[in-house]
Amino acid sequence: MRRQGIAPLPFAQGLALLDAVLARPAGNFVPARLDLREAQHAADAGEEVPALFRALVRRNTRPARARTSVTSAPTGLRDRLLAAPAEERIELVTQLVLREVAAVLGLDSADSLAPDQVLKHLGLDSLMAVELRRGLSAATELSLPATLAFDYPTPEEIAKLILTRLDLPTTPEATPASAASDAPGDATDSEALLGWALERLSADQLRRSGLLDRLVELARESAPAPEGTATVPAPAEPAGTLDDERSVDDINAELNALLEASGFDLD
Incomplete structure (x- = not known):
């Protein structure tokens, strides 16, 4: 909820708001403590801001400094997977899923998670499932099903789905140079x-x-x-x-x- 812009309410403040609500004649109230930092970051990056926060944040109009590339290594998930051997791709995607699961569960790292653990048994609820799907969709640039965490209940199964939808070409077993490395030295013979x-x-x-x-x-x-x-x-x-x-x-x-x-x- 904090990542969505809603901070926890202290106990005393929550009780005070409850008293205030009971003293008012309106039928519906939403007591909430807003945290606009994520919404402000989204606005500064030119991303869409939730409708509730649009009037509460201002977009930074200063031009962003261009980032200089210090490496030519692939940065996107698809590029990283294409550069990796075919047998290592499922492991890379599984680690990505585990990191997203750890973030949703509020864990410091994914070291305590296993690829075959059922997410529901870890305490993943409906709101967390939505957050997990959103994070993985952004990381993979794929449109993932709304019932992702329930149809594919373990990180390993989610990783297999992502790898299938990426539809990557298989890595050649050997490049021409490596395939001919043990060929006769005299190519004219x-x-x-x-x-x-x-x-x-x-x-x-x-x-x-x-x-x-x-x-x-x-x-x-x-x-x-x-x-x-x-x-x-x-x-x-x-x-x-x-x-x-x-x-x-x-x-x-x-x-x-x-x-x-x-x-x-x-x-």
Whole structure:
């Protein structure tokens, strides 16, 4: 409530206000002690101020000093997640949720909270749930459901929802530089490069990528194989059998025949 601009009432002041209310004929009163600091900060930052406080704060018209960037590191949540490995993203989002939960509960830190704790068991009420959703929406720039804390009762489940809605692309397993770090030193040695690549690729991978069919086509277009080497017949399929149903053993056999026909010693 303090973050929304309402400060606690001292006990004596609360009783005095109750006496004042009982002595007045009006039917409804809202005794409240306003704290306008948050509303003033919002007004100075150009943010929307709650209607109740708009006549009580003045917007600072002095131009804000431009902030100089001291680092090129990503600052937004999405940028930080894109820069992180895919397997670490859920942990980063979970820590964000835990920090927001700690702030809503009035805790100094999130160290005492666990990702699988049920928020309702920690004392989270409806007002806190609204505050949690608002804080997470601002931090993630996502439109989160109004029943967030009740449909997703633990920080871990909330983090998974946020990560799903961010819909981030998967991080490549290796960059071209790292993937080729153990490639043959002489990039002009075509046979060495081909052998190096074939050692790391299975026939199934070549088949799914379409490279196997292309290799077979190139082999058929090349000069006749030397006498005594294997030839690669056109792949025949049983009637009613789909191409995708061929076994990995069949594909491996076809690839081996192709390599032998191309002059590679498989021994």
